[in-house]
Amino acid sequence: MHKAIVVFExxxxxxxxxxxxxxxxxxxxxxxIDAGWHSEVVYYHPDNAAEIFDRVSTEFDAYIxxxxxxxxxxxxKGYFELLTKLADAGLVGMSTPADMMAxxxxxxxxxxxxxxxxxxxxxxxxxxxxxxxxxxxxxxYGERVLKQxxxxxxxxxxxxxxxxxxxxxxxxxxxxxxxxxxxxxTEAVDNKTHDYTLGEFxxxxxxxxxxxxxxxxxxxxxxxxxxxxIRILLVGPDPVFIxxxxxxxxxxxxxxxxFSGAKYTYNKPEEWPELLDMFEKARPVIAENxxxxxxxxxxxTADFMLDDAEDGSDTYVLGEINCSCxxxxxxxxxxxxxKVAAEAIRRVEAR
Numbered sequence: 231m232h233k234a235i236v237v238f239e240x241x242x243x244x245x246x247x248x249x250x251x252x253x254x255x256x257x258x259x260x261x262x263i264d265a266g267w268h269s270e271v272v273y274y275h276p277d278n279a280a281e282i283f284d285r286v287s288t289e290f291d292a293y294i295x296x297x298x299x300x301x302x303x304x305x306x307k308g309y310f311e312l313l314t315k316l317a318d319a320g321l322v323g324m325s326t327p328a329d330m331m332a333x334x335x336x337x338x339x340x341x342x343x344x345x346x347x348x349x350x351x352x353x354x355x356x357x358x359x360x361x362x363x364x365x366x367x368x369x370x371y372g373e374r375v376l377k378q379x380x381x382x383x384x385x386x387x388x389x390x391x392x393x394x395x396x397x398x399x400x401x402x403x404x405x406x407x408x409x410x411x412x413x414x415x416t417e418a419v420d421n422k423t424h425d426y427t428l429g430e431f432x433x434x435x436x437x438x439x440x441x442x443x444x445x446x447x448x449x450x451x452x453x454x455x456x457x458x459x460i461r462i463l464l465v466g467p468d469p470v471f472i473x474x475x476x477x478x479x480x481x482x483x484x485x486x487x488x489f490s491g492a493k494y495t496y497n498k499p500e501e502w503p504e505l506l507d508m509f510e511k512a513r514p515v516i517a518e519n520x521x522x523x524x525x526x527x528x529x530x531t532a533d534f535m536l537d538d539a540e541d542g543s544d545t546y547v548l549g550e551i552n553c554s555c556x557x558x559x560x561x562x563x564x565x566x567x568x569k570v571a572a573e574a575i576r577r578v579e580a581r
Contacts, residue, residue: 232261234268235574236290238313241273243301245557253559253566255296261571274563276304279312287315291578294323294528294570298555299330304365322578324528325553333553336447341519347512347548350447358436361446366406366428372398373451377550378438384418386438389451393425397423406489421478434518452547454536459549460505461533463558463566466573467513467526469499469506470566495559505534521552527553528573 237249237259247253255271262269272282274297286293293316299306310327316466317323325333331340337354344350353368355361368374369390392398393412401407409429416423426434428549438446462469474495499506509532517526530553539545558566 231578232268232289232291233266234290235262235292235294235578236286237269237271237294238274238297239271240297240301240303241276242462243298244296252555253294254557254562257562257567258294258296259572261567262574264361264568265571265575267571267575274302274307274309274312279308282316283312283319285304285573287319287321290321292324294324294574295330296383296555322581324574324577329521329527330433330554333530335443335445336379336550337445338520338551339447339449342516342548345512345515346508347516347546349450349547352447355439355446355448356444361435361439362432363429365432365448366409366411367404368448369407369428370401370405371403371450373453375436375449375451376435377447377449379433379443379445379447380438380441384420387418388435389418390431391418391451421476426541447452450534452537454538456483457536459533459535460502460546461531462499462505462509463531463556463561465529465566465569466576468569468573469509470569471561471564472497472499472502472505504544508546516551525577528577529553529556529558529570531556 237255239255241250245252249256251271259271260267272286293313297309302309310330313323313327316324320408323329330561339348339352340354342348343352351368351371353364355364365374365376369392373389373391376388376390380386382452391414392401392407392412407428409432411428413426413428414423415426415431435446438444452563456477458474461473461475463471463473474497476493476495478492513526519526526576530551532548533550533552534546535549537545537547558564
C-alpha cells in the first residue's frame with residue numbers, strides 16, 4: 231500500500247478559484263495529508279492520459295474525481311476510459327464511471343420504482359416511438375413531470391398538464407389523449423410556462439431522447455413540491471447536512487434551483503428524523519440496485535419531495551440522485567473535508 235490518494239481535476243472552468251482549483255479540492259487534499267497519507271492534484275488532459283495512467287497506477291491506491299463531466303477536454307469518453315483502466319489496475323475509484331452513470335442518470339429512479347422511495351408508475355423512454363406511444367396514456371392519469379437525462383439546473387425538466395382543468399377532471403385514466411389536446415408546460419430552469427398541443431410537445435421533447443445517453447423519465451407530479459425539495463448530502467453512508475430548497479412563490483413555480491429564485495435553508499440531519507429513517511432503510515437497496523460494487527458513492531446527494539401517505543402523514547418521494555462532482559464549497563466549516571478524507575482512507579484500507 232502506498233498510502234496515497236490522487237485527486238483529479240481539469241484546468242479552467244467557472245468552478246475554479248484564483249489558484250486554479252475548485253474551492254473544495256485543496257481542503258480534501260489537505261485533510262488526507264493531515265491524516266498521515268499522501269495526496270495531490272493531477273490535472274487530466276487527453277494528451278497526457280497514458281502518462282497519467284503510468285504514474286498514478288504505480289504510485290497511488292485510489293483516486294477521487296473532482297471533475298464536472300461537461301468540462302472535460304476532449305469529452306468525457308477519454309476521461310472515463312482512464313478512470314476505468316485505473317480501477318481495473320486495482321485502484322479504488324471514487325467514483326467509477328459506472329457508478330457516476332448509474333447514480334447520475336435520471337433512470338436511476340426507474341430502477342428504484344419497486345421501493346417506497348419512488349412511485350411505481352415512474353417510467354423511462356429510450357426510443358422516440360416508445361415515448362409517442364406511451365406518454366398520451368400516461369398523461370391521462372394526471373399531471374406528469376418529464377426529465378431529460380442530459381442538462382442541469384432544471385433544463386429539460388418539464389411539468390406537463392392539460393390546459394383545460396375541467397377537461398382534465400373528465401379524462402378516463404388509461405385512455406390515450408388526442409394529439410391536439412392543449413397543454414400547459416412549465417420548464418424548471420426558469421419556471422416559465424409554454425403552450426403546446428400534446429403532439430407538438432412530444433415532437434419538441436424528441437431532442438432529449440436522440441443522441442448519446444438520451445432518455446426521458448416520466449413520473450407523476452408531486453403537488454407538494456411547492457413546499458420545497460429536501461436534499462441530503464452524504465459522505466459515504468453518513469448524512470452530513472440537509473438543504474431545504476423552497477421554490478419561488480407564485481405562478482407555476484416548481485423549480486428548486488437557485489437560478490429560478492428558490493430559497494435554501496440548511497439543517498442538521500437530526501432535524502429530519504422521519505426522512506433519515508426512511509432513507510437509512512432504503513440505502514442498502516439503492517447500493518444494490520445502482521452501485522457497481524454494492525457500495526454508495528464517496529460524496530453524493532439525494533433530493534426528495536414531500537408527499538401524503540395513505541394515513542395522512544408526511545412521506546417522501548425521491549426525485550434525483552447525483553454523485554458527479556458534488557460541491558460543498560459553502561459548507562467547509564462543517565468539516566466535510568475531514569469526513570471525505572476519513573471515508574476515502576477507510577475504503578482503501580478495507581479493500
